[in-house]
Amino acid sequence: DAGVTQSPTHLIKTRGQQVTLRCSPKSGHDTVSWYQQALGQGPQFIFQYYEEEERQRGNFPDRFSGHQFPNYSSELNVNALLLGDSALYLCASSLGGQYSGANVLTFGAGSRLTVL
């Protein structure tokens, strides 16, 4: 079963560095959403990509950017890392296309980022 795969699973960076996280959606899905989950908190919506464009964005600064490729995979980039960026970054895929209220998000296992 080709579920959502994320890489890397763990990484450590220092303040001021840049990081790129990658996500391959579930087979058949074309929409990718990214979430940030700090320890003990619920996932916070960062943004959503469909047809290689950012369609929705949460309350995150411009240091957070993304990209979606023609094969629907996606990247999350974070520049000028802060200590507060330490979190589990979750990628979720879904089937976009026409309006569909019953769509379900399928999540990957996440990328654990530690900023020192």
Place this chain on the structure above:
Amino acid sequence: LAKTTQPISMDSYEGQEVNITCSHNNIATNDYITWYQQFPSQGPRFIIQGYKTKVTNEVASLFIPADRKSSTLSLPRVSLSDTAVYYCLVGVIYNQGGKLIFGQGTELSVKP
């Protein structure tokens, strides 16, 4: 976007039925109600989704009253492996937008 309110934590014992209620007073006509389960250091996992009345699958039931301002996730005969955080989400996803907002979730602890 509809805001959800659910208990922060709940305790139960193996073999009991657990009911977790979520309030969503400003749910929109097109919104669906979806519940996810999350274990530590893993991504959330879909449990069940509904629009109105009752939905049942192999792992849970979802009860939604006629006014849809709340919903109750029912887990029959819980086991230790059901210890997790449970999130209630209200909303829709579609290609032109739509996003699902997570709340704090309910941390369920199942004891032997």
